[in-house]
Amino acid sequence: MFGCNPLDYDLKVELSRCFTGIGTVYLAQYIPNGQHIAVKKYRMDKASKEESILARDELLIMRQFSHPNIHTFHTSFVYGNELFQIAPLMCFGSCKDTIANCFRAGFPEIFVALIMRDVLSGLEYLHRRGYVHRSIRASHILLNQTKAVLAGFRECTSIVGHGERIASLHHLAPCSARSLNWLAPEVLEQNIIGYTEKSDIYSIGITCCELANGVEPFADAQPTFMFTEKVRGNVPTLLDRSTCPANEEMIEIVTSTDSDSIRQAQQIYSQRVFSDEFHQFTEICMEKKTVQSLVGITAPESFLFQAMSAHKHSRSIATLRFRDEGLFTDKR
Known part of the structure; x- marks a missing residue:
């Protein structure tokens, strides 16, 4: 259903970076059928030997799984120095x-x-x-x-x-x-x-x-x-009404020293159950x-x-x- 020609994939928006920065996830459209998918592209020329092995092994392991709550991919291919992984789009x-x-x-x-x-x-x-x-x-x-x-x-x-x-x-x-x-x-x-x-x-x-x-x-x-x-x-x-800590501990939890952020977080945590x-x-x-x-x-x-x-x-x-x-x- 999905081919191995990178020109068939129209990369719309960069969604995130992954794998120590060598991977980038894009919202893309597969031009032949118009379907929106996720494209994960690895720059293998920037990957170490260990990272290359990990990327390969991840694909091999994922091929063995078939379950509605396990992330899968449609196909994968290498083009030049880049490894493409074509996967279903998880919109959120x-x-x-x-x-x-x-x-x-x-x-x-x-x-x-x-x-x-x-x-x-x-x-x-x-x-x-x-x-x-x-x-x-x-x-x-x-x-x-x-x-x-x-x-x-x-x-x-x-x-x-x-x-x-x-x-x-x-x-x-x-x-x-x-x-x-x-x-x-x-x-x-x-x-x-x-x-x-x-x-x-x-x-x-x-x-x-x-x-x-x-x-x-x-x-x-x-x-x-x-x-x-x-x-x-x-x-x-x-963290809720029964476990909400004091102000001093909230600084560590919300990783901020801003008093307004701490007060807002404590208010939310102390009101919910x-x-x-x-x-x-x-x-x-x-x-x-x-x-x-x-x-x-x-x-x-x-x-x-x-x-x-x-x-x-x-x-x-x-x-x-x-x-x-x-x-x-x-x-x-």
Whole structure:
């Protein structure tokens, strides 16, 4: 349906930069049929050998997936020194872009619920196929009028080797420095125990806080401090009436010393109320220790956790189920 001639693609507007600046995403129109699509163009002459391998591997991994909540692409080709990736247009861009442009204090709870329903559906598909994403964050969740899709597969890796499931992983992705704030403590610890696909669920909890609060987790923290806090079990929290901090802490959260910005943010956070189920969900996702039972963490009219008492670990897709009619209760 889409050809490999770059002259057939009319690049309209630059949407964003990606991949340390060597990639650019454009809103484009495919001239033969008039369809609007997204074109991601990499300047391979500016890429290192490692970056070239990562770009290649991302395309190879994405070709293996077929799910409505996993970002895909129509075709890819090389022309001169440039690598073109032709993908469906996600008209609202990433969640990070949408927050920056429209929701400075974060999404309403119902928005987060609907986004997470789609993201968890896509993530469950990845895990069942034996992959760990390792880079779940707001900038890797794309939105259009009907759904959210999970993107950003440069750090994705398989937990299947030589036809058998690998008990645990021990290595960090080559470009993991950009995702450190979202990674689970067991990934950062780099110990003999290693980590599994459950580390993605921790990133889900962190991302929920990012979507709801409108700020990146540990945005201004030094890596050593961030690592220490995670290992100790200290994690971000949803900011609402029950958790809104004092002025001194708000300076760190909104990453601004402007008194008006701090006052405005504190006013928004102190007036809204997130449901208990939403708070419980993020706490379960970021729980460092295993639990024997999830009985009692259910919400029949809102965001439903299927309590699976036989399951040893809280961090599992199987414990994070949504009911179609419910999700979170928006109390704003």
